[in-house]
Amino acid sequence: MVTRSVEAQAVREPGAVISVAVHAGDPVSGEGAVACLRSTPGITVLPRDRRCEADVLLVTVHQTTEDVICWMERAANESTNPEMRIVLVAETISECHLMRAVTSGLVAFLPREEADRERVVKAIRDNGRDRGLVPEQMVGWLLEQVRMIQRTVLVPNGLTAGGLQDREVEVLRLLADGLDTVEIAQQLNYSERTIKNIVSGMLTRLNLRNRSHAVAYAMRCGAL
Template sequence: MNRIGVLLVDDEPLIRSGLRAILDSEPDIVVVGEAADGAEVPGQVRRARPDVVLMDVRMPAVDGIRATEHLLSAVDGSLKVLVVTTFENDDHVYDALRAGASGFLLKRAGPEQIVAAVRTVAAGESLLFPAAIRRLAARHAHTASGLDDAGLSGREAEVLRLMATGLSNGEIAQHLFLGVQTVKTHVGNVLAKLGARDRTQAVIRAFESGFIPPPEP
């Protein structure tokens, strides 16, 4: 069985040891390395070749935003970054998501949620908290151009709206009475047309452009 390799990045040793204990207890997950600052991440990634990086947002020297930007600009799309934060309404989280992180995880999350989050992003899905991301995106509304020129088909637009609610490919397939592979094709087309690295960036673009209206105040 191929196990999911995880790199832990946090400046607090106690946080790292707690995460390691939780993740190493799972048969399909193994912690392959640790880093105390974003500056250490590139070297650790080259050495350990993780599948998922659990990245603290706030660190003293190189924070999680800059570390995510540098890391994902230098590696292929198979590496996933999951940012870890104390507050879900933290603008630093939003910046990390815009930089290419696949989702975020609250530090108060329980062991089952942490394990599920790692498995979700490792499988290529995004870990979205739609209400929180929508609130954050509302602060940046209309900073992206509209999607009219993206050339989305009616079905692709429908899939994008469902992606923004946090549904997985399987859940979208059930909702639209389509096959999962068909949904994957639509998602791939949406990402290509929006020039998005992944589902998270596509959803952020949808919110910022006004394609999906901001939440009621």
């Protein structure tokens, strides 16, 4: 099965030790995965009671059932590590389960027949290098979901892919050009109070620290 790299969200310092927690569908698979990872430089295996601290959850099961997806969602909600990501090894995964898994932090899916030691370790390490891995067919599923969200949610509500409203993008574009509040208000024919409210609402809604952070965010998500 052909696989392609896809962008992930977490970036870790080169050479940093990656902490991994293992969740397996059967004891034999779990013990084998733990033994494999414990002998791998740069990776430390956490006990079950410290799962919430892990950088990566390695989930190895035969079938990606509803129970497995629900477990992954609980694990993501209980995690105390904001950069926690999931590597899943299974025979297959359905399209609807894939989307829920990605929402929970999935960055790599390995079919069981391809999941040798080298591939599993690479998937775990690539998580810290802004890279993920899924089969080619699943990349198509994800892209179609993005297009559907764009058509049915973002465009009808005047939002960009980064959740920015059209007039917020206009304000950010002028901020990026170096204009201040007064100049932006004049340029857009708004009151200064309106400009301040637009910026304040955007910072609060998207949890951005300041105007510079907002401009950087807009550039990263392709709005500018």
